[in-house]
Amino acid sequence: MEPSHRIILDKALRGEVLGREEALGILAAQGANLGFILAGAQFLRERRFGRRVRACVIINAKSGRCSENCAFCAQSSHHRTEAPVYPLKNAAEIVAEARKADTLGAHCFGIVTSGSRVTAGREFDELLAAIREIRATTSIHPSASLGILDEETARALREAGCVTYHHNLETARSFFPWICTTHDYEEDIATVRVAKAAGMRVCCGGILGLGESPEQRLELALTLRELEVDSVPLNFLHPIPGTPLAGSEQVSPLDCLRAVALFRYLLPKTAIRICGGREHNLRDLQSWIFLAGADGVMIGNYLTTSGRNVEDDLRMFRDLEMEFDERDTY
Structure with missing residues (x-):
């Protein structure tokens, strides 16, 4: 290992933030240099999480007609897509899906609704009823993604x-105005803080490949570090026809891995989960996410797109000799 690789690994182990050039060097690493970077990221992951892998599952509990204009989202009422549109599912339907996720071995079940926020009333009462039932009758941890809190x-x-509570920042503060103009970035920051103050763990990350620069990927990682979130879901853009980003170029497999490694070096003790878009962007290198420092994945389908076959993911864990036990918690 070259001295420069040892320096950034030692910094991460001590909990120090990398310098700008050190961090951007991870995003530009190639060849054997990238191999050393990935080895360090894997070491950091195993030091904190061992060889355990966590899986989460989500349900699109309410779909479409969202008033936000996020450029990547198929559910926005500002775009013309073929995404499904339906009202909130009832508590029994949500709980039934949670029980299925529990049998798969997922540790977390995310209830996701379209729209900018949830307010008191019938829908919120239905969501609370579902959460109570999931908590009382399953071993899975209920999670919610309901917008601004x-x-x-x-x-x-x-x-x-x-x-x-799951609430993504989506991208860096400096790039956010090019992705969404119907709410301010500070509202997302405030939601993270409100959820933490209420005593919930916070799952907060973003989507890579929206058109952001390497510097803005670093900016997002540093913001998440500052907020001290509990887990970071990393998504890679899967362009949806009808959205403004429909023609975007996908992130290359190695750029995906470089980004995962960057987040691991900057967030050495934080759970990093690889979620939407991994099938289309990582392709044959999906199993490398663990070598790059990720410790978990989302399994099953996403909000409006299909995910990878669950059995394929479970076989991947076995092939990597990863321990898959949903009963453990961080």
């Missing part, structure tokens, strides 16, 4: 048994 809503979720 206020303190009262956050407390109600926590009291119902919601373990984790």
Whole structure:
């Protein structure tokens, strides 16, 4: 290992933030140099999480007609796509899907709804009922992704048994105006803080490949480090016809791995989960995400697109000799 590789690994082990050039060097690494970077990222992952892998599952509990204009999203009412549109599923339907996820070995079940936020009323009551039932009758941890939060809503979720609140920043603050203009970035930051203050774990990450620069990928990682989130879901853009980003070039497999490694070096003790777009961007290198520092994945389908066959993912874990036990918690 070259001295420069040892320097950044030692910094990460001590919990120090990498310098700008050191961090950007990870995103530009090639050949054997990239191999050393990945080896360090794997060491950091195993030091914190061992050889365990965590899997999460989501349900698209309410789809379409979202008032936000996020450029990547098939559910936005501002775009013309073929995404499904339906009202909130009832508690029984949501709980049934959670039980299926529990049997697969997932540790977390995310209830996701379209729209900018959830407010008090029938729909919120239905969501709280589902969370209570999941918490009481399964071993899986309920999670919610309902948009912008206020303190009262956050407390109600926590009291119902919601373990984790998921709310992505999507991209760097400096790039966000090119992706969404219907709400301010600070509202997303505030939601993360409100969820943490209410006593929930926070799952917060973004989507890579929206057109951001390497510097902006670094900016996002540093923001998540500053917020001290509990887990980081990393998605890679899967362009959807009808959205403004429909013609975007996909992230190359090695650029995906470089990005995962960067987040691991900057967030050595934080769970990093690889989610949407991995099939289309990583292609034959999906199993390398663990070598690059990831410790978990989303299994099953995504919000409006199909995921990889679950059995293929479970076989991947076995082939890598990874331990897959949903009962462990971080």
